[in-house]
Amino acid sequence: xxxxxxxxxxxxxxxxxxxxxxxxxxxxxxxxxxxxxxxxxxxxxxxxxxxxxxxxxxxxxxxxxxxxxxxxxxxxxxxxxxxxxxxxxxxxxxxxxxxxxxxxxxxxxxxxxxxxxxxxxxxxxxxxxxxxxxxxxxxxxxxxxxxxxxxxxxxxxxxxxxxxxxxxxxxxxxxxxxxxxxxxxxxxxxxxxxxxxxxxxxxxxxxxxxxxxxxxxxxxxxxxxxxxxxxxxxxxxxxxxxxxxxxxxxxxxxxxxxxxxxxxxxxxxxxxxxxxxxxxxxxxxxxxxxxxxxxxxxxxxxxxxxxxxxxxxxxxxxxxxxxxxxxxxxxxxxxxxxxxxxxxxxxxxxxxxxxxxxxxxxxxxxxxxxxxxxxxxxxxx
Numbered sequence: 001x002x003x004x005x006x007x008x009x010x011x012x013x014x015x016x017x018x019x020x021x022x023x024x025x026x027x028x029x030x031x032x033x034x035x036x037x038x039x040x041x042x043x044x045x046x047x048x049x050x051x052x053x054x055x056x057x058x059x060x061x062x063x064x065x066x067x068x069x070x071x072x073x074x075x076x077x078x079x080x081x082x083x084x085x086x087x088x089x090x091x092x093x094x095x096x097x098x099x100x101x102x103x104x105x106x107x108x109x110x111x112x113x114x115x116x117x118x119x120x121x122x123x124x125x126x127x128x129x130x131x132x133x134x135x136x137x138x139x140x141x142x143x144x145x146x147x148x149x150x151x152x153x154x155x156x157x158x159x160x161x162x163x164x165x166x167x168x169x170x171x172x173x174x175x176x177x178x179x180x181x182x183x184x185x186x187x188x189x190x191x192x193x194x195x196x197x198x199x200x201x202x203x204x205x206x207x208x209x210x211x212x213x214x215x216x217x218x219x220x221x222x223x224x225x226x227x228x229x230x231x232x233x234x235x236x237x238x239x240x241x242x243x244x245x246x247x248x249x250x251x252x253x254x255x256x257x258x259x260x261x262x263x264x265x266x267x268x269x270x271x272x273x274x275x276x277x278x279x280x281x282x283x284x285x286x287x288x289x290x291x292x293x294x295x296x297x298x299x300x301x302x303x304x305x306x307x308x309x310x311x312x313x314x315x316x317x318x319x320x321x322x323x324x325x326x327x328x329x330x331x332x333x334x335x336x337x338x339x340x341x342x343x344x345x346x347x348x349x350x351x352x353x354x355x356x357x358x359x360x361x362x363x364x365x366x367x368x369x370x371x372x373x374x375x376x377x378x379x380x381x
Contacts, residue, residue: 008290046232053373127166137171171209255345273318296371311348
């Protein structure tokens with residue numbers, strides 16, 4: 001009987017690659033954020049979305065061993081999971097949350113990114129009950145148009161927070177929407193945040209951490225005023241922009257593998273899979289592989305993507321189905337039942353990357369890793 005201990009499709013996570021990437025990012029952060037001007041430079045490792053499909057708890061443990069002291073998650077449930085895994089470091093909630101979750105935030109010692117007075121007041125009440133002071137980071141919108149207090153209004157908001165006795169404002173941060181495509185706009189965001197923080201510091205607001213540099217922001221911009229780098233996708237060996245390959249060498253941490261379930265001959269003129277979007281132009285050999293869109297292998301890969309079998313590129317033919325995908329193995333030699341099919345990763349001399357899949361699906365590598373990694377069983381090496 002096949003069980004999840006022997007999955008037919010799985011994501012293999014290389015923890016040594018995570019370790020390598022964290023070290024490379026830390027070295028880059030010291031260059032980009034100029035620690036000589038600011039001694040508090042540190043790394044805020046973004047492990048939200050279950051570490052982009054790589055497994056939050058296991059990834060965080062590797063980073064802890066490398067000296068990581070700050071971790072960013074999306075929501076309270078992720079924060080609780082990470083805290084209950086034994087993580088005793090600062091866990092920051094990057095996204096906004098609701099006032100009714102203040103008791104959980106206080107109970108599990110989470111640090112919210114805060115942009116509403118309602119949440120601030122709820123946290124202050126809960127901290128007062130618990131006889132403690134809660135730490136918060138203020139989220140400022142300098143141009144993303146999503147979460148955060150507009151930077152023109154942020155000074156008033158921060159001063160209101162400073163009146164709450166059971167809340168301590170430790171950090172302030174923003175988000176770059178076009179760091180990879182509009183340098184002028186991004187640099188203006190940086191100036192706006194620096195100006196805001198400088199004015200508040202003059203008013204006596206003791207910010208310890210200022211952060212804005214996600215993976216692209218960190219790799220593409222220098223700023224001695226920021227002191228907390230916030231890498232996400234680069235931790236997992238993926239580049240937010242290929243230009244960053246010149247600045248640091250990353251190792252992809254995720255490989256995705258499946259198995260050949262069936263091999264058959266398709267004769268010339270026969271249709272393949274739902275909708276018959278592919279017809280054989282000549283007799284061909286196909287393999288049915290144990291991965292489909294229920295596993296995060298997107299339907300948009302139909303008739304576009306490839307897999308590696310016997311070290312050879314094998315095109316996907318016909319529509320990707322819920323649990324299986326059909327590939328052309330006519331040029332892959334003899335394909336045995338149970339043969340390994342590499343969806344992401346290396347086999348022989350050839351490689352398929354998350355960037356390749358992103359290109360075939362007209363999306364970004366972040367989405368590929370999250371979709372596949374969050375759905376498949378994981379094996380750690």
